[in-house]
Amino acid sequence: MSGETERLIGRLAAAAEPVRRLRPPLLRAALWLTSVAALLSVAILLFADLHVFAVRAASRKLDIELAGTLLTGILAVIAAFELSLPDRSRAWALLPLPTLALWILASGYSCWRHWLAYGPDGWVIGESANCFRFIIGVSVPLAVSLIVLLRRARPLAPVRVAAMGGLGVAAIAAFALQFFHPFDVTFMDLGVHAAAVTIVVAAVAGAERAAERRRERAR
Amino acid sequence: MxxxxxxxxxxxxxxxxxxxxxxxxxxxxxxxxxxxxxxxxxxxxxxxxxxxxxxxxxxxxxxxxxxxxxxxxxxxxxxxxxxxxxEVFDDTAYETFADPGANRSLEVSAATEGLGEAIAGLTPPQREAIELLKLKELSLAEASSLSGKSIAALKVNVHRAIKALRQRLNGGER
The missing domain is CATH 1.10.1740.10 (RNA polymerase sigma factor, region 2, helix turn helix motif)
Known part of the structure; x- marks a missing residue:
């Protein structure tokens, strides 16, 4: 062993304060998801028009779409917590993909129906701008709290972890949106939702990459 | 752990x-x-x-x-x-300094290179005279006994050699 390595080990050992072990990732994900669920439930009960939602929820298609969105959110958050640890498989990143596909297919089907009904006249921004603001507005505070928790693991691949967390947060925001959305998803909507989700994922991952670069330069 | x-x-x-x-x-x-x-x-x-x-x-x-x-x-x-x-690797970059005096050794070595070539291009008697009298800095008597040539012949060859070198190094300007 070289003398330098030897000295480094001595220094590290001398600086070894007791540390608090992280709790299991599944438990940490569950705690975060539970608090978010509680917050969103209160917001939905207070502000959403549940009567309209009940009518719409009668359709099997919306149920599939809702399930796809919610499951994508939950699974992506779990995957992010797993990926933040050094010894977990990278395959965790695949976890939310099937439900993501389900979500895209279900809303794609809505769009197609909307196209059949309205044709090209359906291409209006209209309410979609509000959806966009809603997804971004809900995502930002959720993303901040999630990233703070994920960073406690000092992930070795922070950008991947942040992108996964961003997907989870955006999916949860899109799920909550359905309660404030008095109509089926149009193709304009789908584009807007996809753009909002992409922006959230890219922003969270980009911020994390910038932070990583800063840390690297500081070293 | x-x-x-x-x-x-x-x-x-x-x-x-x-x-x-x-x-x-x-x-x-x-x-x-x-x-x-x-x-x-x-x-x-x-x-x-x-x-x-x-x-x-x-x-x-x-x-x-x-x-x-x-x-x-x-x-x-x-x-x-x-x-x-x-980053690019450029070995002269390490030897180029803002202070001109600090670069002298580099310039001198470049100039010597040219001089060496010029000397190599002289006739053999001229080259011998330059090497003995100017590079080794021997006296005329020492150079004469070492080369077996007369002092007058050495003087003439050195004079011609210097003229030839001056021409060669200045690109034939003078």
Whole structure:
């Protein structure tokens, strides 16, 4: 062993304060998801028009779409917590993909129906701008709290972890949106939702990459 | 590791010492030079120190260590490639200074190179005269006895040689 390595080990050992072990990732994900669920439930009960939602929820298609969105959110958050640890498989990143596909297919089907009904006249921004603001507005505070928790693991691949967390947060925001959305998803909507989700994922991952670069330069 | 997480410094030091050969084996395939391997191992040790709270004592430690070592090793390779892509190697750059005096040795050696070529192009008697009288700085008498030529002949050859060199070095201006 070289003398330098030897000295480094001595220094590290001398600086070894007791540390608090992280709790299991599944438990940490569950705690975060539970608090978010509680917050969103209160917001939905207070502000959403549940009567309209009940009518719409009668359709099997919306149920599939809702399930796809919610499951994508939950699974992506779990995957992010797993990926933040050094010894977990990278395959965790695949976890939310099937439900993501389900979500895209279900809303794609809505769009197609909307196209059949309205044709090209359906291409209006209209309410979609509000959806966009809603997804971004809900995502930002959720993303901040999630990233703070994920960073406690000092992930070795922070950008991947942040992108996964961003997907989870955006999916949860899109799920909550359905309660404030008095109509089926149009193709304009789908584009807007996809753009909002992409922006959230890219922003969270980009911020994390910038932070990583800063840390690297500081070293 | 469990004891180290609870703050047992002796156990931690023992652990770090014991894992160094394992870390070295993990990073060796990616780096060739021994001092590079040592550098990577040190980076890995620093990272292990920083993330030691993420180790779950219920799980085996080797995959945890190996994952950190591989990841840091790749990070360092990338960082090195990035640095290499932004830097050029130019050996004269190291010898060019803002102070003109500091560059003299470089300029002198460049000038001597030209002079050497010019001397090589002289006739043999002229070259011999220049080498003995000017480069070795012998006296006329010494040069005469060494070369077996008369002092007058040496004087003439040196004079002609200097004229020829001056012409050659100034590109035939004078």
């Amino acid at each position: 469990e004891a180290a997480q609870d703050g047992d410094r002796a156990a931690y030091e023992r652990l770090l010492r014991d894992i160094v050969p394992f870390l070295r084996a993990v990073v060796r395939p990616q780096h060739s030079a021994p001092d590079r391997i040592e550098e990577v191992v040190q980076e890995v040790l620093l990272t292990i120190h920083r993330v030691r709270h993420t180790y779950d004592p219920a799980r085996p430690i080797r995959p945890w260590l190996a994952a950190i070592a591989r990841r840091r090793s790749i990070d360092l390779l990338r960082r090195r490639a990035r640095t290499a892509a932004h």
